[in-house]
Amino acid sequence: xxxxxxxxxxxxxxxxxxxxxxxxxxxxxxxxxxxxxxxxxxxxxxxxxxxxxxxxxxxxxxxxxxxxxxxxxxxxxxxxxxxxxxxxxx
Amino acid sequence: xxxxxxxxxxxxxxxxxxxxxxxxxxxxxxxxxxxxxxxxxxxxxxxxxxxxxxxxxxxxxxxxxxxxxxxxxxxxxxxxxxxxxxxxxxxxxxxxxxxxxxxxxxxxxxxxxxxxxxxxxxxxxxxxxxxxxxxxxxxxxxxxxxxxxxxxxxxxxxxxxxxxxxxxxxxxxxxxxxxxxxxxxxxxxxxxxxxxxxxxxxxxxxxxxxxxxxxxxxxxxxxxxxxxxxxxxxxxxxxxxxxxxxxxxxxxxxxxxxxxxxxxxxxxxxxxxxxxxxxxxxxxxxxxxxxxxxxxxxxxxxxxxxxxxxxxxxxxxxxxxxxxxxxxxxxxxxxxxxxxxxxxxxxxxxxxxxxxxxxxxxxxxxxxxxxxxxxxxxxxxxxxxxxxxxxxxxxxxxxxxxxxxxxxxxxxxxxxxxxxxxxxxxxxxxxxxxxxxxxxxxxxxxxxxxxxxxxxxxxxxxxxxxxxxxxxxxxxxxxxxxxxxxxxxxxxxxxxxxxxxxxxxxxxxxxxxxxxxxxxxxxxxxxxxxxxxxxxxxxxxxxxxxxxxxxxxxxxxxxxxxxxxxxxxxxxxxxxxxxxxxxxxxxxxxxxxxxxxxxxxxxxxxxxxxxxxxxxxxxxxxxxxxxxxxxxxxxxxxxxxxxxxxxxxx
Ligand SMILES: Cc1cc2nc3c(=O)[nH]c(=O)nc-3n(C[C@H](O)[C@H](O)[C@H](O)COP(=O)(O)OP(=O)(O)OC[C@H]3O[C@@H](n4cnc5c(N)ncnc54)[C@H](O)[C@@H]3O)c2cc1C
Ligand code: SF4
Ligand code: SF4
Numbered sequence: 005x006x007x008x009x010x011x012x013x014x015x016x017x018x019x020x021x022x023x024x025x026x027x028x029x030x031x032x033x034x035x036x037x038x039x040x041x042x043x044x045x046x047x048x049x050x051x052x053x054x055x056x057x058x059x060x061x062x063x064x065x066x067x068x069x070x071x072x073x074x075x076x077x078x079x080x081x082x083x084x085x086x087x088x089x090x091x092x093x094x
Numbered sequence: 095x096x097x098x099x100x101x102x103x104x105x106x107x108x109x110x111x112x113x114x115x116x117x118x119x120x121x122x123x124x125x126x127x128x129x130x131x132x133x134x135x136x137x138x139x140x141x142x143x144x145x146x147x148x149x150x151x152x153x154x155x156x157x158x159x160x161x162x163x164x165x166x167x168x169x170x171x172x173x174x175x176x177x178x179x180x181x182x183x184x185x186x187x188x189x190x191x192x193x194x195x196x197x198x199x200x201x202x203x204x205x206x207x208x209x210x211x212x213x214x215x216x217x218x219x220x221x222x223x224x225x226x227x228x229x230x231x232x233x234x235x236x237x238x239x240x241x242x243x244x245x246x247x248x249x250x251x252x253x254x255x256x257x258x259x260x261x262x263x264x265x266x267x268x269x270x271x272x273x274x275x276x277x278x279x280x281x282x283x284x285x286x287x288x289x290x291x292x293x294x295x296x297x298x299x300x301x302x303x304x305x306x307x308x309x310x311x312x313x314x315x316x317x318x319x320x321x322x323x324x325x326x327x328x329x330x331x332x333x334x335x336x337x338x339x340x341x342x343x344x345x346x347x348x349x350x351x352x353x354x355x356x357x358x359x360x361x362x363x364x365x366x367x368x369x370x371x372x373x374x375x376x377x378x379x380x381x382x383x384x385x386x387x388x389x390x391x392x393x394x395x396x397x398x399x400x401x402x403x404x405x406x407x408x409x410x411x412x413x414x415x416x417x418x419x420x421x422x423x424x425x426x427x428x429x430x431x432x433x434x435x436x437x438x439x440x441x442x443x444x445x446x447x448x449x450x451x452x453x454x455x456x457x458x459x460x461x462x463x464x465x466x467x468x469x470x471x472x473x474x475x476x477x478x479x480x481x482x483x484x485x486x487x488x489x490x491x492x493x494x495x496x497x498x499x500x501x502x503x504x505x506x507x508x509x510x511x512x513x514x515x516x517x518x519x520x521x522x523x524x525x526x527x528x529x530x531x532x533x534x535x536x537x538x539x540x541x542x543x544x545x546x547x548x549x550x551x552x553x554x555x556x557x558x559x560x561x562x563x564x565x566x567x568x569x570x571x572x573x574x575x576x577x578x579x580x581x582x583x584x585x586x587x588x589x590x591x592x593x594x595x596x597x598x599x600x601x602x603x604x605x606x607x608x609x610x611x612x613x614x615x616x617x618x619x620x621x622x623x624x625x626x627x628x629x630x631x632x633x634x635x636x637x638x639x640x641x642x643x644x645x646x647x648x649x650x651x652x653x654x655x656x657x658x659x660x661x662x663x664x665x666x667x668x669x670x671x672x673x674x675x676x677x678x679x680x681x682x683x684x685x686x687x688x689x690x691x692x693x694x695x696x697x698x699x700x701x702x703x704x705x706x707x708x709x710x711x712x713x714x715x716x717x718x719x720x721x722x723x724x725x726x727x728x729x730x731x732x733x734x735x736x737x738x739x740x741x742x743x744x
Contacts, residue, residue, distance in 0.1 A: 010105045010652050018329035040150030040159060041332060041340055042275065042300055042654060045106045055103065058654065061332040061339055064374065065160040066486025070255075080486055083330070086373050090497055090504040093463050094395050 012045075014057045019083045021062035024053035029077035035068035044068070053077070105652055110304035111595065119145040119271070120574040121567065122310035124278040124295060124345060127156025128556055129547025130316035131261040132208065132563030133570070137314075138268035140571035145308060146270050147297055149277045149340050149657070153262045157318065157337050157548070162254025162556040163384055163481035164241045165219075166427050167198070168206040173233045173240070173247040176423055178202035179727055181248060184423060188431045188438045189526055190685035191702065192358060194552035195724030196534055197562050199731055205557040207742055208564060209250070215260040218253035226476075229468035230412060239472070242386060242426040242440065244415040249427065251472060254480050254556065275300045277657045278344065279594050281313065281352040281543070286586035289353035289710055291541035293580040296590045298660070303598075303653035305591050309582050311542065311574035314566050316559075317345030318548040319529060320668040324521040324621075325368045326614040328607040333369025335522065340661065343523075345549045347664035349530060350671055355539040355708040357551050357719060358528030359675035361686040363432060364623070365516030366524045372507075372514035376481050377488040379460025379504040381443055382511035384477040384484070386426060387414035389464040390443055391503060393455040397464070403439040411466060414441045428555035432525050433685060446509055459503035474499040519622030526552040528675065531706060531719070534734045535573075536566035539708065542580075544570045551704075568738070597659045600649025606659040609648055612640065613662070613669055621673055626692045630677045637670050671707065678705045678716045 022044075031051040036044045043058040056062075064080065072078045121137040123130045126148025134146045148155055167185075169178040176184075182199045209219050220237040221227075231240045231251070239251040265272060276297045284290040294309040320343025321335040332339045346356070367375060376384045381400075389411075390398040400408045402418035417424050417440075424440035425431075443449070450456075462470050479489045497504070507513040529551040536544050546566035547559035620633025645663065650656040679686075681693045681701035706717040724730065732739060 010109070011102055012105060012652060013102050021332075038151055038154050040155040040338055042150065043332075045103070048103050048106070060329060061658075063332045063338045063483075064369075064487050065154075065338070065483045066490075067154040067160050069486045069490070070160075071154075080491065082374060082487065082491055083333075083369070086369065088373050088378050088492075088505060088507075090492075090502040091459075092501055093461065093503050 012057055014055055015060060017060035019059060019062075021059050021064060021081055022056050022068065023079050023081060025077050026053060028074045029053040030074060032073065034071050034073065035078055038067050038071045040067070107301040107653070109653070110299070110302040111598070113304045114591070115304055115306040116309070117145055117306060118309045118579070119143045120311050121570050122295060122308050122313045123147065123316060123567070124313065125316035125318065125549070126152035126272065126274070127316060127318060127547065128158040128559035129549070129563030129566070130314070131258070131265055132560045133314045133316055133546055133567030134265050134270045135261065135268060136564040136567030137571040138265070138270050140568055142571045142574050144270045145273060145310070146265060147273045147276050147278050147295070147308065149275070149300065150338070151274050152265070152272055154258055155338070156258075157341065158254065158482060158556045158559065159258045160255065161480050161482040161485060162252060162257060163477040164427060165205065165209060165250045165252045165557045166429055166555050167202045167248055167557055168209060168250055169202040169248050170206040171209070171238065171247070171250065172236060173238060175246045176248050182727055184425060184438055185429045188425055188429065188435045189552070190431070190435070191721035192361070192552065192685050192704070193526060194532070194550060195722065195727060196532060197536070197550050197553060197558060199724075199727045200565050201555070201558040201561045203731060204561040204565065208557070208560040209252070212257060212260060215264040217256045217260040219250065226468055226472065229472070231415070231472065242415065243417065243424055245417055246423045251476060252480065254482070255485055273297065273306070276306060277660060278317070278348065279660060280590045281348050282307070282582050282586055283352055284580050284583070286583035288351070288712065289540070291580060292352065292543040294582055295348070296587060298594055298653070298656065300653050300657040303656060305594070307582060307587050309579060311577065311579050312544060312570035313542060314544040314546060314570050315345040315349060315530070315549045316545070316547050316563060317341070317343070319343050319523050319527060319553075320346050320665070321523070322610055322614065322665055323523070323669055323672060324362070324519065324614050324617045325365060325370065326610045327370045328611060330369045331607065331610075336367040336375065336524070342661040342664055343668045344661065344664045345545070346529070346671065347667035349538070349543070350667055350709060352543070353540060353709050354543065355531045355706050355717075356528060356671060356675070357531050357704040357706045358686065359671050359707060360679045360688055360705065361528050362521040362672070363524050363687045364518055365520040365522050366512060368514070368516075368520070371516055372512065374483070374487050376478055376484050377492070378513040379458065379506035380511050380513070381460075383427060384481045385460060385473055387411070387441065388473060389461040390458050390506065391461045392458055396454060398443050398449060398454060398458060400441055400443055402441050403436060408441055411469070428558070431685070432687070458506045460506060461503050462499040463501060463503070470499055519618040521622070526554050529553055534730050535569040536562060537569065542573070594656070594660055596646070597648050597650040597656060600647060602649045604644060604647045604649065606648065606650070606655065606662045609644070609662045610665060612644070613665055617669055617672075621676055623689060625676050625688075625690045627677065630673055634670070634673045634677075637666065637673065640666065674714050675705065675707050678707060
């Protein structure tokens, strides 16, 4: 195992829990560090938004969004089948 | 096609599979959730060296990391009208005796002390900004906000998103050595023997793959409870269960292998929440928990009546927060049982069938617009906001999508707090499930091994985890002052290193997700709603075959996948504990949600006891304990905590 180089392919998941705004994100990686499931890794090119390598493992708790210092840089996407219906009171 | 999401990348962390890090400490805490942080703080305050091992990131890890909106059973707060003894007895009775008298008494007795600590660490526990001035649920002097039973005032509404960062900061201030991204994989025992004194643990880093041995005088298990035994979705592994996905009950599996004793592991309930079936927690219309006691209307906008335990309609909203006529207190949240006990049953809307018979039409909606301003703001804004998984996924997301609590009705998708239906064989360890047996020091049956939080028998809730964590941490620290460190058995550590790295050499045929699906399907078939000797024995035999034939083929490509794989191996062990526990109880039981068609009689008097289970020389040993094994609560507690009482006053 020693010295072995490994590569990872970001997994194609059923869902896409996070999206990043490339303009607003400065690649500080705070979201990477706060994630308890460790689904993100820093982008190989500094300054870019992190890479979501294990999207399926997201817990949808939003701690990554809460810690982000750049409002709007990262967004949590509720899975489509989990979107709730509301209506105006008649 | 290229985009900035990156198609293939080099593993971004150094790979240290060939390294072994050796750590020596006095108290070792495994799991940096609520219980783990509190244990670390209490032990460090006693002046001993503390190491805290957390699989994720301590600052937000665990079920309570993203928030907590209600802190239960703070019976010693100055406004409470219930004593810790009364409240613990109520919780025991509400669960028909199948409860942990020790841990819940600690919760009732010390939970409020932990709240005051939290405030000192920077957490918010009272309405300091006077947002809820003169609300019915506010105490003007202390500025505490209460939930549920406004008469007895033992559950507080709190700003739980502030808690975990405050706890982490306090751990750091006290010099706790935090090992984040580190999965504890096994317990080390004196001489490598099962059932012997615990002398430390092993771990593996989920980023570098580095192997770590921790030598310790005392170890506290704080890794919560088993999940993904019956429920798993390979497409949505992260939300297969209610708890965070890395909380797979590793502490149970490693405790079991070391010889720790468990009770009530035969109890499981029909699924309550899974992303497979349910909507986001606290994000649908309901009348429970975070949404207590919201107005509900039917499809035509007709208001759904609330009633007390006797079916008397409650005309005034304020009465939903009061015990019924002649009732001392009611229980809501984690203290209440899944099968309501009349004595402690709280107000609710009428049962669905009754409502349909009265002509109410589905679907039902929660109607915040009809709530008094202060109650609306307490539900939407305070509780939805401070509760776990709500600040971003619900409050922010719904608000941005246009939801307005003063205008909109939000749909309900299930009964109680549920938002989906489950098949009877889709089960979970929920409510107060089984767990590790503890004594009045929160020590397990093994020398040097303590447990706290949802690791324990019949455990649940944030305040319980905080109180038991602190308690276990200080008793573990006291213990280390009595004795010297024992030596780690290097052979045992070496064997563990070989075991955990084996998947890296696998041929790639079986991945962790396929193995998890394998286990959940098996458990649905052989340990579903209705159990029999034949089903359980066959299930156990099949599990053994998996261990022998399929586990050696399991494979992982990098440290992250290795952690996921080791978790599934723990799930396999936990399934084995559960099957064995189910075989040991040869009677059906209503409070345990336990049905055996070969022993159909419900709760025969001879079986009203805890069945305990552990490994001895690798053989399953069955024992029993009386339901009231904890003895006289107040006396026992006080005889074990004279120094604490001196410091905190009785
Ligand atoms: C969404 C949500 C909302 C909730 N809201 C409330 C509420 O308002 N009020 C309330 O009273 N209760 C609430 N609860 C329950 C409460 O959060 C839990 O009872 C409490 O967090 C249990 O504490 P714990 O320390 O036992 O477990 P956790 O806080 O879950 O901590 C367990 C820790 O162990 C770590 N771990 C697991 N395996 C390993 C390993 N092998 N090695 C190292 N570390 C490991 C995990 O990463 C985790 O950090 C809520 C739960 C959820 C999920
Ligand atoms: S999304 Fe936010 S937290 Fe994450 S890297 Fe970008 S700026 Fe930093
Ligand atoms: S929502 Fe939670 S689990 Fe998902 S990426 Fe963010 S921090 Fe990680």
